[in-house]
Amino acid sequence: MKIIVDKKNRKYVIHNTEFHTEKGVISQEDIINAKVGDVLETHMGKKYTVIEPNINDYIDLMKRNCSILLPQDLGLITGFTGIGYGSKIVESGTGAGSSLLFFANIVGPDGHVSSYEIREDFVKIIKENISGTDFKNITLYNQDVTEGFKEEDNSIDLVFLDLPKPGEVIEDAYRILKTGGFITVYTPYVEQFQIVNKVLGKSGFKNIKIREGNVRELEIKKNKTRPNSRMAGHTGYITFARKL
């Protein structure tokens, strides 16, 4: 896949047809001949650079059917759990597949990510989103996760939950996690993480922490540099706990 990006990081997938923008048209010939690194120009002089999408670009451009995990929250999960190359991850729900693809990219071909999604219509979209990548380290289950994880006991490094009632699967998550493995639960609301906390404690998890991923961008202007006034105030709370 090739994409074009303008200097404000607005991205578009290009196919083998002419490309229309608000500031003019890029010819079909230019699009067909475009190589990574080229700068394409519309007939009105607007410039776009041709790049190969990285995982964040791909997630930004893929189809989505629900709210997805954003880089600041995925970064927190990765940073505080220490998952990496070769890790084994299980997650639910899959949604559009943002967290799934991000994890698949992190763990690489020696790692694995299994994901459980209850809705068949969502699974169709997720399969489409997976098919645009080269990942061979994903297993997708069209299953209600409360029926139980299929993974073996003590085999998983991280269980990640992003669904309305995560409390219902925490006990089973404890079973499949390795000793030392982490569970992380994403919840938009305080009332949800209060329930999660109770169940985590009852299920035997230790070292329970709740974190938020607030990112404050600075606007750089001559003699007027300051935080951007339109920052996202809240995404969700992420509860972390460890099987110890």
Ligand SMILES: C[S@@+](CC[C@H](N)C(=O)[O-])C[C@H]1O[C@@H](n2cnc3c(N)ncnc32)[C@H](O)[C@@H]1O
């Ligand atoms: C907010 S979305 C997940 C977004 C996903 N983490 C991403 O980054 O794209 C929540 C998903 O959980 C799914 N879900 C809800 N209850 C479920 C259950 N019991 N078993 C499996 N999936 C479930 C929903 O259908 C929905 O797709």
